[in-house]
Amino acid sequence: MSQTCDPFAIRPGWRRSRLSAVNTYRNVAAALAAAACLSLAACSAGITTASSASADAANSSRSAAAVASSASAAAIASASASASRAAAGRMLKVTGLSATIPVPTGAKIVANMAMNVDGKQTAIFFDLVTPAKVASFYTAALPPHGYKITANSLITQTGSAVAFIQFSGHGIKGTIDSVAKFPGPNPGIPGLDRKNVTTVTVTPR
Numbered sequence: 001m002s003q004t005c006d007p008f009a010i011r012p013g014w015r016r017s018r019l020s021a022v023n024t025y026r027n028v029a030a031a032l033a034a035a036a037c038l039s040l041a042a043c044s045a046g047i048t049t050a051s052s053a054s055a056d057a058a059n060s061s062r063s064a065a066a067v068a069s070s071a072s073a074a075a076i077a078s079a080s081a082s083a084s085r086a087a088a089g090r091m092l093k094v095t096g097l098s099a100t101i102p103v104p105t106g107a108k109i110v111a112n113m114a115m116n117v118d119g120k121q122t123a124i125f126f127d128l129v130t131p132a133k134v135a136s137f138y139t140a141a142l143p144p145h146g147y148k149i150t151a152n153s154l155i156t157q158t159g160s161a162v163a164f165i166q167f168s169g170h171g172i173k174g175t176i177d178s179v180a181k182f183p184g185p186n187p188g189i190p191g192l193d194r195k196n197v198t199t200v201t202v203t204p205r
Contacts, residue, residue, distance in 0.1 A: 026115055027188075029123050029199045033177050089141055094202050095122050099170045101200065102145055104129050104137040110192045115201075124200040127193045131163035131178040134198050138165050138176060146170055163198075174202040 089107075091100045096114045103109065107126040115121040129137070135154040142149055147169035155162045163178040178198040186194060 026123075029115070029125075029177075029201055033175070033199075033201075089137060091145075092124065094124070094172070096120075097122060097172060097202065097204065099172045099202070101147075101174065101202070102138070102141040103200075104133060104141075107198070108191070110189060120204055122202045124202070125189060125192055125198070127195070127197050129178075129198060130196050131161040131180055131198075134176065134178040135163040135165065138167070142167050142169075168205060171205055172202050173205050174200055176200050 089102045089104045092103045092109065092112065093100050095112045101124075103124070103126065106128055108128045109124065109126045111123065111125040113123065115123050132154060135152070139149065139152060142165075147167045149165060149167050151164065151166035153164045155164075161178075161180045163176065165176040167174050167176070176198065178196070180196060182194040182197045187197065
């Protein structure tokens with residue numbers, strides 16, 4: 001293609017700024033994923049320690065489970081209503097892919113963009129929704145829209161929550177990382193706050 005026909009050939013500065021922006025978004029996504037992985041690793045260590053609890057603790061756990069299983073119909077109805085409210089949201093078309101995914105009500109979508117040259121990875125960034133609400137929303141909303149949840153964790157450490165969810169379906173697989181506080185300095189993405197930051201990274205299966 002001649003330089004006259006190729007808008008990228010006559011705008012090398014734009015191309016450099018585009019690559020720089022993509023690198024910034026990649027770094028933010030990587031930081032959120034790293035924070036989630038570190039929290040999961042710490043939680044796993046705690047679970048390993050807890051698994052050596054005494055038989056008395058196990059018996060107490062079974063007793064608590066028996067009490068919980070006898071919950072009234074009213075409590076069950078209330079839980080179902082809460083799940084329905086949590087599933088409320090809207091569908092968002094994933095840039096570069098044919099799939100759509102749900103996003104929670106109140107989420108401020110900051111970016112929905114391809115993260116590499118061939119467009120085979122897309123990242124969606126939003127804030128204003130706590131990790132606990134992100135976890136509750138996607139746990140309720142993904143299955144009805146044809147997605148299978150393959151990993152789902154909500155961890156709270158030192159007063160800060162982290163949600164980590166993996167899912168697949170409709171020819172894609174995705175990872176959701178949500179943190180109450182962005183690790184490190186300002187994310188560097190215009191419009192993205194440091195609190196209650198979520199990224200949804202999607203790739204074709």
